[in-house]
Amino acid sequence: MFLAGAAFGFHPAPVTQQISEEEVRRASAVKERHERALMALPGVTGVGVGASRRRPGQAAILVYVGRSLSPEEGRLFPQRLEGVEVELVEGGPFQALREKAVAFSKLAMPRCPAAETPAAWVIRTRPAWRAFLAAAGLKDPHPQPDFRRSAVVVVSAGPRPTGGYAVEIERIVEAPGSKPAKVYYRIVAPAPDAPVPQVISYPCTAVEIPRKFRTVTFEPPLVVHVR
Amino acid sequence: MRGTTVNQIRISRELVACLTLSLGTLLWADSGANHQKRNQHFGVSAGNVNDRSRAFCCGGTAGALLQDSGGGKYALSNNHVFARSDQAAVGEQIIQPGLIDVGCRASSATVIGSLSPYPRLGTNVDAAAAALNSGTMDATGFIEDVGHVSGTAAAGIGQSVAKSGRTTGLTTGVVEAVNATVSVQYQRGCGQGKKFVVSYQNQIVTSGGMIAGGDSGSLLVDSSCRAVALLFAGDSTGRAIGNPIDEVLTKLGGAMRKTLSFVTGSTCLLGSATGAAAPASTSRGPSQSVIELVRSVLEEHKAELLRGPVIGVGVGRAEDNPLEAVIVVYIDRTQGVRPELPAQVRGIRIRRVSTDPFVALPGCTDCGGPDSGRCR
Numbered sequence: 001m002f003l004a005g006a007a008f009g010f011h012p013a014p015v016t017q018q019i020s021e022e023e024v025r026r027a028s029a030v031k032e033r034h035e036r037a038l039m040a041l042p043g044v045t046g047v048g049v050g051a052s053r054r055r056p057g058q059a060a061i062l063v064y065v066g067r068s069l070s071p072e073e074g075r076l077f078p079q080r081l082e083g084v085e086v087e088l089v090e091g092g093p094f095q096a097l098r099e100k101a102v103a104f105s106k107l108a109m110p111r112c113p114a115a116e117t118p119a120a121w122v123i124r125t126r127p128a129w130r131a132f133l134a135a136a137g138l139k140d141p142h143p144q145p146d147f148r149r150s151a152v153v154v155v156s157a158g159p160r161p162t163g164g165y166a167v168e169i170e171r172i173v174e175a176p177g178s179k180p181a182k183v184y185y186r187i188v189a190p191a192p193d194a195p196v197p198q199v200i201s202y203p204c205t206a207v208e209i210p211r212k213f214r215t216v217t218f219e220p221p222l223v224v225h226v227r
Numbered sequence: 228m229r230g231t232t233v234n235q236i237r238i239s240r241e242l243v244a245c246l247t248l249s250l251g252t253l254l255w256a257d258s259g260a261n262h263q264k265r266n267q268h269f270g271v272s273a274g275n276v277n278d279r280s281r282a283f284c285c286g287g288t289a290g291a292l293l294q295d296s297g298g299g300k301y302a303l304s305n306n307h308v309f310a311r312s313d314q315a316a317v318g319e320q321i322i323q324p325g326l327i328d329v330g331c332r333a334s335s336a337t338v339i340g341s342l343s344p345y346p347r348l349g350t351n352v353d354a355a356a357a358a359l360n361s362g363t364m365d366a367t368g369f370i371e372d373v374g375h376v377s378g379t380a381a382a383g384i385g386q387s388v389a390k391s392g393r394t395t396g397l398t399t400g401v402v403e404a405v406n407a408t409v410s411v412q413y414q415r416g417c418g419q420g421k422k423f424v425v426s427y428q429n430q431i432v433t434s435g436g437m438i439a440g441g442d443s444g445s446l447l448v449d450s451s452c453r454a455v456a457l458l459f460a461g462d463s464t465g466r467a468i469g470n471p472i473d474e475v476l477t478k479l480g481g482a483m484r485k486t487l488s489f490v491t492g493s494t495c496l497l498g499s500a501t502g503a504a505a506p507a508s509t510s511r512g513p514s515q516s517v518i519e520l521v522r523s524v525l526e527e528h529k530a531e532l533l534r535g536p537v538i539g540v541g542v543g544r545a546e547d548n549p550l551e552a553v554i555v556v557y558i559d560r561t562q563g564v565r566p567e568l569p570a571q572v573r574g575i576r577i578r579r580v581s582t583d584p585f586v587a588l589p590g591c592t593d594c595g596g597p598d599s600g601r602c603r
Contacts, residue, residue, distance in 0.1 A: 019384045028406045035408055045462075048407025048432050051384050059384070062404045064432075066462070089403075091432075094411045094460045094468055096307045096353065098274075099394060099441030100283045100418045101327035169330065174283070174418070210282040 019051050019059045027059035030084045034061075038086075041076055043067045045092025052085045060084065064091035102172035102181050104207040107143040107152065111136055112204035115156040120183075120222040123152040124211070128227035145208050153216055156204040157187045163197035164190025167205040174213070181213035185220075259396045259441075261371060262288075263328045265337060267364050268371040270391025270445060273304060273357075274325025275311050275342065276333045283418030286325020288393040288444035289339075290457065291376055292368030293356060293476075295485035301356035302340060302364060303475075304444030305459045309355035310345045312413055317344050321357035323364070325393070327441065339363040346482045348413070348425050352470045353459040354479045356487075368490035372397035373448060375492025379472050380453035382431045387450045389497055390458055390467070392442030398465075400434040402455075407432045409468055411460045431456045431471060435464035442467075452495035521552040521575050528554075528572050536562040543578060553578045 027049045031038075038047045038061070045066040052060035061081065065088050078086050113121075113136035123129050126147050132154070133142055145152050155167050166188045175182045187203070190196045209216070216224065262271045274286030287308030293301040302321065306312060309321055322336035329335035340357035368375055373391045382388075382402045389399045407430040415421045431447065438445070438461040447456040447469045456469025480487040521542045525532075532540050532554070539557035553576045558566060560581040568577055 024384065024405065031406065039408060039410075046404075046407050046409035046430075046432065046468075048404030048409075048430070049384070050404035050432075062407075062432075064407075064409070091464070091466055092409070092462045094409050094462050096305070096312075096411055096413045096460050097438060097440050097443040097458075098278075098285050098287045098305075098307050098417075099327050099439075099443075100285045101331060103279060103282055103284050103331040171327070171330065212282065 019057070023057075023059040024049055027061055027084045030082045031061045034081050038063055042073045043069055045094055050087075050089075053087060054085050058085065060087045062087055062089050064089050064094075066090075066092035066094075100174065102174055102209060102213070104153075104169065104172050104209045106169075107145065107206040107208060109143070109154070109204060109206045111138050112156055112202045113154075114202045115158050115204075118158040118187075118222055119156050119225065120216070120218055121152075121154040121156075121225045121227060122216045123154070123227045125227070132227060143206065147211070149211055150208040151211050151213065151216075152206055153183060153209055154204055154206045155183070155185050155218070155222065156202060158202070160201050160203060162190065163199060163201045164194055165201055165203040167203050169205060169207055172207075172209060175217065179213050180215040180217060181209060183216060183218050185218065259392070259394045262391070262393045262396050263324060265324060266371060268369045269302070269365070270371040270373060270393075270397075272324035272328045272393040272441070273302065273308070273321060273339065273444070274327070275309055275315055276320040276322050276326070276336075276338070277315065278308075278311050278417050279326055279331060280417045280419045284326035284331035285417035286327040286393070286441065288442055289321075289323060289357075289364070290392075290444045290446040291370060291454065292359075292364065292366075292490045293479075293487045294490050295480075295483070295487055297485075299485070300359045300361075300364075300366065300490070301343060301483075301487070302359055303354070303356050303446070303457065303479075305353045305457070306345055306348055306355045307353055307413060307459065308444045309342055309357055311417075312415055313347050314415065315342055315355075317342055328393075337363060344482045344484070346478045350478055351427055351429070352457070352475050352478045353411075353425075353427075354457055354470065354475045356479060356483065366490075367492050369492070369494070370446065370448075372496065374452055374494040374496040376446070376448065376454050376489040377452045377491055377493070377495055378454070379476075379489065380449050380455055381473075382447075382455050382469075382471065386455075388433060388437075388447050388455060389450070390437060390442070390445040390447050392438065392445035392458070394439045394441035395437075395465075398437045400437045400467075402431060403434045403466070404432040406430075407468070409460075411468065427468070427470070429471060429474075431469040433467040433469070435462075435466045437461070437465050438467035439465060446472075448497070450497050452497055454489055521554060524573050524575055525554050532556060532568070532572075532577075535566050536564045537566050537568075551576070555580055 043065045046064035048062045050062040052058040157167050169185050171184045269291050273289035278285040289302040291303045293303050319342045320338045321340050323339045340359040343356045343358050345355035370391050386402045391397050410424050445458045454472045457475045458467045458469045460468040476487045536559045538559045541555045543555035555578045557580050
């Protein structure tokens with residue numbers, strides 16, 4: 001596939017070439033007349049006026065197509081209209097580019113599990129949460145997440161030489177695919193001159209996230225225990 | 228990292244789609260880090276304090292600083308960012324950074340202003356503004372990595388452009404199409420709710436690699452920092468769609484019953500005047516005649532270059548000199564073989580680019596011929 005593609009002569013980037021205003025006006029006028037018909041063709045996400053690749057220096061009608069076309073569909077597209085080249089560009093579908101992040105809320109964790117290496121737990125049921133707390137030396141009543149709506153994510157930094165360390169969840173995003181969430185976290189060290197307890201500590205943080213995220217990954221990557 | 232990945236996809240798509248390589252957009256000038264924190268400059272994260280659902284929170288970019296004739300100052304963004312796609316009431320709080328960058332907790336962000344009256348979606352612009360609380364944002368309208376807006380300009384095909392936004396920071400490219408009619412997909416709520424399509428006329432379309440989710444609301448400027456368009460949408464290759472800026476000022480001003488203009492200044496980091504931060508890779512390029520020459524040399528030597536792990540060749544710009552045209556050779560990194568390539572061919576340097584194997588991606592099933600230059 002790619003070799004076939006590479007065998008075509010690569011044209012110099014024609015988009016950098018100046019197209020005269022008259023050319024743009026000429027192609028725009030033709031585009032206006034045929035726009036409705038072009039927009040109705042299969043897969044078309046937009047129609048504009050740009051630099052022709054077939055005829056450098058001329059303006060062309062650029063038809064943005066957002067998906068694969070069958071050969072039959074491809075034949076529905078005109079090569080030129082009223083003397084103006086019609087050129088297909090792989091583009092779109094176009095989306096409004098607001099970004100979204102997963103909402104989460106922090107759970108108070110008076111004590112963390114003594115994890116020997118950095119690790120994460122994703123806990124989806126109340127019994128698993130009780131067992132997790134018990135293993136960490138905590139008893140109910142402690143944080144009581146609503147497991148009908150939420151899952152709990154615990155990130156542990158593993159052992160640290162002193163107190164004063166903390167784990168911060170920076171952002172959780174919905175990753176592509178079937179409902180995975182990706183957790184961005186960082187481990188914060190105490191300031192160099194800060195007075196800290198001279199004991200080995202096991203910093204961690206716990207957050208509630210919407211239950212609908214079936215898998216959770218971490219950045220930087222962590223060993224994940226699903227309960 | 229993100230930029231690299233996106234660009235590899237872009238390269239693959241372009242080769243498969245028989246498109247030409249424009250190396251300027253391969254070089255992402257900046258990561259978005261400074262654009263996602265509390266930052267009084269523009270081109271940074273911002274959003275509506277109510278832009279959240281149970282599972283998600285949303286946000287975009289505060290693109291630039293506007294003023295009215297009475298000296299009132301406004302942050303410019305999109306309707307679908309500041310006004311939650313027509314759902315927001317005038318006066319709702321606008322925060323910086325947006326909810327997406329403060330773990331969805333509004334209390335961790337700064338309220339910079341309140342939503343002004345805005346034109347509805349379907350009026351051919353996706354624009355809204357926040358009346359700024361004094362002292363919350365830079366009063367000179369400085370755009371992170373860009374500088375001050377120097378005025379407004381119409382877009383021309385092939386014109387070099389740049390934008391500064393929340394997610395991808397500063398990116399550069401060229402205007403690919405003007406007078407474009409496009410259909411743009413929206414979602415009413417944040418990560419939930421009805422999806423709908425809005426059609427736009429007379430839009431500006433850029434080359435790829437310029438925009439990603441969260442950059443909505445960025446201002447598109449030319450190489451002398453003149454405002455060209457308000458960006459609001461794009462596709463998976465990072466091709467951006469923008470409302471022409473004059474129409475934005477007119478329609479937004481109409482809704483607000485104010486005469487709006489940009490707060491302008493003389494610092495432009497993009498032009499040659501200040502030099503250092505200039506994205507020279509796209510502000511100027513090799514001349515057309517030089518490109519033609521390199522292309523003819525490449526045609527002659529293509530067969531001998533396309534061997535072993537070399538999976539593509541093209542004409543591009545030198546990494547260290549944007550005015551110099553070079554032969555670009557794409558090497559499949561997964562083959563783990565270093566091809567034996569000359570440093571130059573007939574005096575034209577060869578630039579090696581390591582890449583993943585090219586894969587066919589939707590949109591192009593049948594590439595025409597050497598003369599088509601585009602997929603049919």
